[in-house]
Amino acid sequence: MKRKNIQNTNGINISDSIVMSVKQKHPSMRKFYAAAISVIGMLSVVMSFLGMYHFRYSKSTVVAAFFCFAAFHILIALKGGKALGAYLLSLMGFFFFVYKKKKKILLGYKFVYNVICKEAFDSNATLYTDLKKALEISHVTTLFVLYIWLLAIVICYFTICRPNPVLPLMVTFPVLEIGMYNGVKMPVFWGIMCIAYWLAILAMSTIDVGEYSGGQSGFVRKNNLFFPKRHMKLKVTERCGMFVIASVMIVAVLANCYLNLTHYKRSDSINEKRRDISDAVEDFSFRNFGESITNLTEAFGFEFDYENYKMGTVAHVRYKNVxxxxxxxxxxxxxxxxxxxxxxxxxxxxxxxxxxxxxxxxKVFSDFKxxxxxxQNFPAIFGNYIKRKDDKNTIWIKNSPRKKRRVFSPxxxxxxxxxxxxxxxxxFPETEKKGETSYKFVPTNPDNMEVLLGTGMDVFFANSNSDALILNPSSNSSLSSARNIFSASEIKDTKWKDKVIKYCKDNDLITYDDYFCIDFELPADAAYLYEHGNIIMAELLQNSYKKFVYExxxxxxxxxxxxxxxxxxxxxxxxxxxxxxxxxxxxxxxxxxxxxxxxxxxxxxxxxxxxxxxxxxxxxxxxxxxxxxxxxxxxxxxxxxxxxxxxxxxxxxxxxxxxxxxxxxxxxxxxxxxxxxxxxxxxxxxxxxxxxxxxxxxxxxxxxxxxxxxxxxxxxxxxxxxxxxxxxxxxxxxxxxxxxxxxxxxxxxxxxxxxxxxxxxxxxxxxxxxxxPSFIKDILFIILFIAAIVLLVQARRTLILRLRDKRFKSGDNSTRIRYMYSYAEKLLAELNLRNEYGKYKQFAAEVEKYHGDIYFEKGGFEKITDIALGSAFNNETPSDEDIKKCEKILNDLAETIFKKSDRLQKFTLVYLKVLVKGE
Incomplete structure (x- = not known):
């Protein structure tokens, strides 16, 4: 059929258009699919939650409430039109029910919370202790009926009438997260069904029918006729939502059957990696978010060491034998x-x-330096003195890559x-050699210091808890009779002798001439101490440090x-x-x-x-x-x-x-x-x-x-x-x-x-x-997470800008002008100008009419259009001068759009859409 053009006296051209319709062969299944998706969503959430715990409630009442509320709200949603007013009545009834039964609902919540605590922590711990057991079934049942009512209102409306994942996710995910937060295992089948429902409603709500002018525009030639290209989005309807659910379940079932029938055996390395990932996912908890993220990243082979010192957040410990x-x-x-x-x-x-x-x-820490x-040196110094033998040893410690940030010492x-x-x-040592540390040490633990409980310690600790004996300089008593009196002049080691004298003078410990007191008695072989002045120095410092320890x-x-x-x-x-x-x-x-x-x-x-x-x-x-x-x-x-x-x-x-x-x-x-x-x-x-x-x-x-x-x-x-x-x-x-x-x-x-x-x-x-504090650590972790996102956004922006610059400056001129025109279309889309019918000359005139000499020089976009059409349909190769002019026009257009945008639009243009450089 030929298209008929009619010339009117007023100069308006009227063109016929052909409309074709095809009789539908099969009845629409959209409503049926929508109802099925709603039922799957409600059922999977309820069964997942009830399968995680062992509540005491009336099952018959809950089942009846489920079918009644589901059927009522699905019928209203399918009927549509004025019948949707019943949703408002149902919502009002829900809030009225909450108001009238608020005490019963609150008590039911307490019963439920106690059960959740018991299941989650495998103990008899209860937060609410003043509850009567006889009231549990009725009050918990009331709470569950209330929740199912709310679930039916939200899921049926936002799945059948207005597909939107936000509210359904808000009323379904939190009740499941209560268990996942505390490490309670969810029934696998119903958990998969929940995920399938969320994916289905997300697909139904995010993609719809329509056209767009993004990408490369142009014409399709057939003989001497040219038809504009159309870029269409496909519509995802309720059928596609069912397809998502079916796909998830089929993949899960087929994978399980295949593995069982073929007796597939994974390699040891795959088994280990799979087990690590499975454990990390199973142990994931928002209560211990930082560590959970660390475990997940390590399971996938990345290092992300989040440090946390909270006790009791881990339910169990697993080793990898590495x-x-x-x-x-x-x-x-x-x-x-x-x-x-x-x-x-x-x-x-x-x-x-x-x-x-x-x-x-x-002050004692200044003295230590x-x-x-x-x-940290006391056990070695005093240990050698107690045992009176050289028990020195050397240890070399080399960390594996997964522990490279830690330093260990004996x-x-x-x-x-x-x-x-x-x-x-x-x-820690001042230097490390290829990740290896080394120490000289005296083995020190109760087992290899059994002499502590033997006679070897009797002399050493005889006066360890008494005040030091302070001598009266005017006394005629013999100094030799006071066994905790030391003479600085008798210390053989000059290095330690000078340090001991200085410390005693600075702390007013000299009692008579060069004599001073410390807390342990002078042993029979005093010569040993005088030859090892470091022991005397350590004991003097320990006397001061003890006060810090006990405080x-x-x-x-x-x-x-x-x-x-x-x-x-x-x-x-x-x-x-x-x-x-x-x-x-x-x-x-x-x-x-x-x-x-x-x-x-x-x-x-x-x-x-x-x-x-x-x-x-x-x-x-x-x-x-x-x-x-x-x-x-x-x-x-x-x-x-x-x-x-x-x-x-x-x-x-x-x-x-x-x-x-x-x-x-x-x-x-x-x-x-x-x-x-x-x-x-x-x-x-x-x-x-x-x-x-x-x-x-x-x-x-x-x-x-x-x-x-x-x-x-x-x-x-x-x-x-x-x-x-x-x-x-x-x-x-x-x-x-x-x-x-x-x-x-x-x-x-x-x-x-x-x-x-x-x-x-x-x-x-x-x-x-x-x-x-913990909250500061969490804030730091969030900052690092945001920083990672910012880096990814910046990296994406840099890549797109470099790729655009490369396309504008390299290759043949025909290819370059094609990219430039496509970029111009994206910029003009920000001004709500789109070439919807493929009439390029008419579109160029419209752009010039409204934005010429404002966003670019007059006639600039018409020039770009003429060059692009000549290159596409007349095999004309643009000159380098034409390319430079087009590039200047595009830069002017981009800069002006950026300057006239508000802050949010500027952010979107620069970082999300990456249409301008924003410089």
Missing amino acids: TDLTVTIEKPVSGALYLKDNIRSVYHDNEWFLLPSSKYKD EYGVSP YGVENFGKIKYTNDTLL NYLDVPDNKDMDEVREAYSDLVNVKHGNTPEEVFEILNNIRIRMAANNTYTLEPGATPPTRDFINYFLLEKHEGYCTHYASSGVILARMAGIPARYATGYIILDDDIKGGKINDDESVTIEVKDNKSHAWAEIYIDGIGWIPYEFTADYIHQNIPPETTISSETTTTTQSGSTTTTTTGTSVSNTSKNTAITSAHTSTTVTDTSVVTTDVKGGKGGKGAHI
């Missing part, structure tokens, strides 16, 4: 070897913090001039939770005692035995309820935990007993690990330290010795190690630290003597929980001991 450290020891040592990388001292709100930096302004002795490190100290907590490391939170713990352990912590090692270890040993008897070691204790104190919940209710639970509780109980203590994390190496290590040609031993050797323990302060590790974790006696969960390539197995395997997880309590406290230092199983083993700075480098 090597974290490679340790070489010059000579084998007996007993456990602790490698620490973090010390925490202040317990508050279920979290361990550093001491405030203001605490370290004490001036005289070259630090608290106890008893000597100061050989190349060590830096972080206050009284950590230390800062005995703090216990003053609240009801700690009062309950103190009451439960009152027979152990309220005992009067001195500070001799025998008395200290006796109390600590009794605490450890009580904790072992009352609690069970497990790697799956569940998370601590947000409303509960971590230590109180572990000791008095849950009674299940791993090393972080035992160490934290032990520190607090020791402090209640008047024993300075603090919380430490790092790695542990046992006798069996050393015996199973590789013996090198020089008789040194190399040990591969796996991730299941990460650990948490307590540090206690012994007067005259310093800070030493102490083990509170249950079943850690004589290496009776609880089983460690490690991940193999095929299955999850239970292994022991040594070569043997055990499946026993029960708690054992053995009859021990005083020395049991010593031998209890043998430990093994521990956690890689970043909430307890991370450190705020690299091995304490540059750390000032400042306390960083």
Whole structure:
């Protein structure tokens, strides 16, 4: 059929258009699909939520309410028109119901919340305790009926009438997130259905029918006729929503069937990667958002170390059986070897913090720097004096790439001039060689210092808790009779002699001539001390440091939770005692035995309820935990007993690990330290010795190690630290003597929980001991996340600008003008000008009429159009001069559009649409 053109007397051309219609062969299924999607959405959410918990409610009433509300609102939505007014009536009825039954609904919520707490934390912990059990079923049923009513209103209307994912997501996701937040597993099938529904409604709402002029415009030639190109969006209707749901379910079912029928077996590396991703996703929690993101990024092979010290946020611990450290020891040592990388001292709100930096302004820390002795050196200095033998050793520690930001150190490190100290907590070498650190140290833990409880300490600690004897210079008493009086002139080592004299004079300790007093008695072989002036210097500094220790490391939170713990352990912590090692270890040993008897070691204790104190919940209710639970509780109980203590994390190496290590040609031993050797323990302060590790974790006696969960390539197995395997997880309590406290230092199983083993700075480098609140850490994490998004947006913008510039300046001129015209169309679209009918000359005239000589020079866009049409249809090649003129016109157009835009439009043009440079 030919098109007929009619010339009217008024100069208007009227052109016929042909309209064709095709009779629909099949009835429309849109309403049916929409109703089906609504039912799937409602059913999947309700079944997912109810499948996560075990509520007591009337199932028949809830089922009846579901079908009644669903049918009523679907029928109204399908009817449409004036019938939609019933939605308003239904919504009014809903709010009236809420108002009339608000007390019943609130009580039902309390019952539901208690059940959620019980399921989430696997305990009998309840927030609301004044509830009558007889009311539970009726009140919970009322709450569920209310929710189903609201669900029907929102889902049916915003799926059938006005597809929009916002409100449906707001009423469905939060109820499911309650469980996911606390680590409760969702039914897999219904969880997939929920995701399918969300994707379906998103697809239905975001894509619709229409045309656009984006991309390259042009004509299609057929003989001598030219037809404009049309770029159409396809419409996604309810059928496509059903297609999305069906696709999700079919893919899931087929994948499962294929794997089962073919007995497909993945490689070990794929299995491990899949397990890491699965564990990270399963453990994801908004309560522990930063660590969850860290686990996810590590599972996908990226490093994102978010540091968090909140306790009780991890429900279970899993190990990957990977090597974290490679340790070489010059000579084998007996007993456990602790490698620490973090010390925490202040317990508050279920979290361990550093001491405030203001605490370290004490004069004693200036003395430590001036005289070259630090608290970290005390165990080595005093240990050598006690044992009277050279027990020095050397250790080399090489971190794996996943631990490259951490620095680990043993106890008893000597100061050989190349060590830096972080206050009284950590230390690290001044330089590292290819990620390897090394230390000279004296093995220091209760096990290899058993002489502490023997006669070897009797003289050393005889007066450790008494005031120093101050002599009266006018007294005729013999100085030799006072066994804690030292003469500075008799110190053999000139270096230390000068330092001791200076310190004594600066602190007014000289009592007569060059005599001064310290807290331990002069032993029979006083010559040893006079030959080792560093011991005298260390004891003088320790006398001052003890005051700092007892002022800062005995703090216990003053609240009801700690009062309950103190009451439960009152027979152990309220005992009067001195500070001799025998008395200290006796109390600590009794605490450890009580904790072992009352609690069970497990790697799956569940998370601590947000409303509960971590230590109180572990000791008095849950009674299940791993090393972080035992160490934290032990520190607090020791402090209640008047024993300075603090919380430490790092790695542990046992006798069996050393015996199973590789013996090198020089008789040194190399040990591969796996991730299941990460650990948490307590540090206690012994007067005259310093800070030493102490083990509170249950079943850690004589290496009776609880089983460690490690991940193999095929299955999850239970292994022991040594070569043997055990499946026993029960708690054992053995009859021990005083020395049991010593031998209890043998430990093994521990956690890689970043909430307890991370450190705020690299091995304490540059750390000032400042306390960083959790909310500040979260803010920093959000800032980093936003920064990453900004970098991605900026990178995208840079790429688009470079690509556009390349297209404008390279290639043949015909291609360049085609890109330029397409760019001009995008710019003009910002002025609501679009070439909808492919009439380029007419479109150019319209642009010139409204915007010529405003956004560009008069006739500029017509010139671009003529050059582009000549190139496209007449095979005319634009000259370089034409290209330059077109480029200038486009730059003027872009700059003027940018200048006339408001701030939001400018941001959109520069960063989102990337149409202008914005310079």
